[in-house]
Amino acid sequence: MNTKTSFYLGPGRPLTVLSTWEELTEAGAGGLLGEHQWVELKASLGPTNKGVNTELARDLASLSVDGGILIFGVADDGTPVGCDATSIAQRVSQVAAISVTPPLSPFVHDPVPNPDDDSKAVLIVTVPPSADGPHMVDGRYWGRSAHGKRTLSDPEIRRILDQRTEHHGRFEQRLQGLPDRDPLLPLIAGQQSNGHVYLLAEPVGPILAANLSDPDVLRDALRGVTPSGWHAGLDQCPSSAHDPDGAALAWTSHPVEATDEKWLTYVSVKDDGRVIVVGGGATAKWRMPGGDEQEAVLHGLIATLTVQWIEVVRELALNQWGYQGEWRVGIHCTKLMGKPAQTNGLRAADVRFKAPDYTKAMVSSLMTQDVTLLADRLLAGLYRGLGYEGWKTKQVLTRR
Structure with a gap:
């Protein structure tokens, strides 16, 4: 179910819904x-x-440092007056893409019409905190103070750049550290033998919605994912699972034999908005062409979980939390060394993966591209390492 977006209007101000003229008028009169x-x-x-x-x-560049909103059709004293909003949305997108370096992708909300004048409306543009900040316009970097936009000093620029590098490094550390806190291990009757896949998404900016880790919200989000076609997948996670830092669902809540380890799947939403998926089938014994069974990389299952995870993050962000900002996202697969893809019928040679693990992290809005294209960016190195040079996730999903 879609929810109204609540806007952050600064410290000491409540989250405020601005979807009608009446709400805008009340916010302006209340000094918000x-x-x-x-x-x-x-x-x-x-x-x-x-x-x-x-x-x-x-x-736009100045707001991208900490995030904020740009409102058209409101006077300096906060009174909504409306303006001709018909072409503003396109101009905002064009200017953000062409005149800001690196480019920005602000989110333009639906216009709020003036009930007394059909030709006028208020238009709100959300500029999320940018992981690529600070941003330059006309040869200068821009930020903000309590009085509005201003140019940034050299020390401020260095501090923001250092913070950006630090945040990315810490994210990769958390991603690669997920195997140390693997929630599937208690569900394996015996010792883990398969490689596992770990998917981590963290919002770049704060998510200000309530009940981020509501298990019912997570369960609803899973209902909308693309069916996997596998015995495992986020569409196959009906069981509640324990997570002290949020809400979690799993393929089962009971231990399984090692032969079923590849079907174990776990998804969690943390109290701060992080979304984690863990799958027990990055590698597993697989019957190959010719009838022989050997340890293989289940790249089809990895691709399926990746696409479903992106779908869940998008559903939660847009339709539950009202978050339009960027995400740090990454994948980490273990125990790949020396293993071929789950089938070699699509390759001319028997290619085996030449590294113990596969890790890829990036920053993306997640909202503007097809989910399989986003998965391509995360999985291109995995496909290449298995001999699928130039393959796309759509091909992988249709030819296991």
């Missing part, structure tokens, strides 16, 4: 709409020329 570090107000957007577009680009 004011221009500061997290909010930029514009009564309208001027004509299309270099000066106006450059000013717009500076607004």
